[in-house]
Amino acid sequence: MPASADRSARLLSGLLLGAGVAHFAAPRPFDAIVPRVLPGSPRTWTYLSGAAELAVGAAIALPRTRRAGALAAAGLFAAVFPANVKMAYDWRHRPAPLRAAALARLPLQAPLVAWALRVRRNG
Structure with a gap:
């Protein structure tokens, strides 16, 4: 594996591991963007998605499981899209910089899905 591909995998892994830790360290912002249509407590979904990010990040970090982990990351990035839509909607009346961040x-x-698929291809 070329050094740039390995570096890309490490960066993706770090992104996911950092996000996973954030779900446990500061869960309230994540609770707020859990779509209301999901059953159960938003905190449960926050912790489940955080655990998924930790597992996928760890899988990408290990060369033996990198390809499967990267494919799971692509699925995870797609699965959390509704939370981002909810955030953008909920923040529509916030100050312009916050609205812009939510819309961005x-x-x-x-590109996150594409990055994960590229890591899978190069894994």
Whole structure:
């Protein structure tokens, strides 16, 4: 594997591991964007998605499980898209910089999915 591909995998892993830790360290902002249509407590979904990010990040970090982990990351990035839509909707009356940040998350999902698929291909 070329050094740049390995570096890309490590960066993706770090992103996911950091996000996973954040779900446990500061869960309230994540609770707020859990779509209301999901059954159960938003905190449960926050912890489940955090655990998924930790598991996928760890899988990408290990060369033996990198390809499967990267494919799971692409699915995870797609699965959390409704939370980003909810955030953008909920923040529609917030100050312009916050609205812009919430809206910017929407198209960001596509490059994250593409990044994960590229890591899978190079894994």
